[in-house]
Amino acid sequence: MSKKYINKPVKVSTLLPKILNAAKKKNSCSILEIKSNWREIIGDQLFDKCFAFSIKKINKNNVLTIISNEGSLLELSYESQNIKERINRYFAYEMVNEIKFKKSFQL
Numbered sequence: 803m804s805k806k807y808i809n810k811p812v813k814v815s816t817l818l819p820k821i822l823n824a825a826k827k828k829n830s831c832s833i834l835e836i837k838s839n840w841r842e843i844i845g846d847q848l849f850d851k852c853f854a855f856s857i858k859k860i861n862k863n864n865v866l867t868i869i870s871n872e873g874s875l876l877e878l879s880y881e882s883q884n885i886k887e888r889i890n891r892y893f894a895y896e897m898v899n900e901i902k903f904k905k906s907f908q909l
Contacts, residue, residue, distance in 0.1 A: 832897060833857045836866070836889065843892050844885055852878055855904070863899035869906045878903055 833856060841849045852870035859865075866889070870878055878885070882901045889898045 832864075832893075839892065843888050845888075848878070848881065848885070852903075857898070860900075864897060865900045865902055866898045867902050867904060869904050871907070872905045875903050875905055 833854060836843065836854045836857070840854055844852075851874040852868050855867040855869045857864055857866050866886075868878065868885075882903075886898050886901055890896050
């Protein structure tokens, strides 16, 4: 006869660090915070034209990749410095050093 183990209830606060440990790697928490507050960060005018895709560390610089349709890429490239300043102001430190734009046909 096999033994049955009864697990005691565990607090969620003890489980969350274990579950979210993978999300902390590679700036995942930062991109999640940017995505969840994207409208607040960049404003309503640009919100409908693009979305934050990823943050990668390249040569000690945090590079934010923004996805947009081809028609809005030119306007966004003109606003890139403004977008970078808004993100860094939101985080209260220099979170993003560069912004790259990629086109998507689905927006």
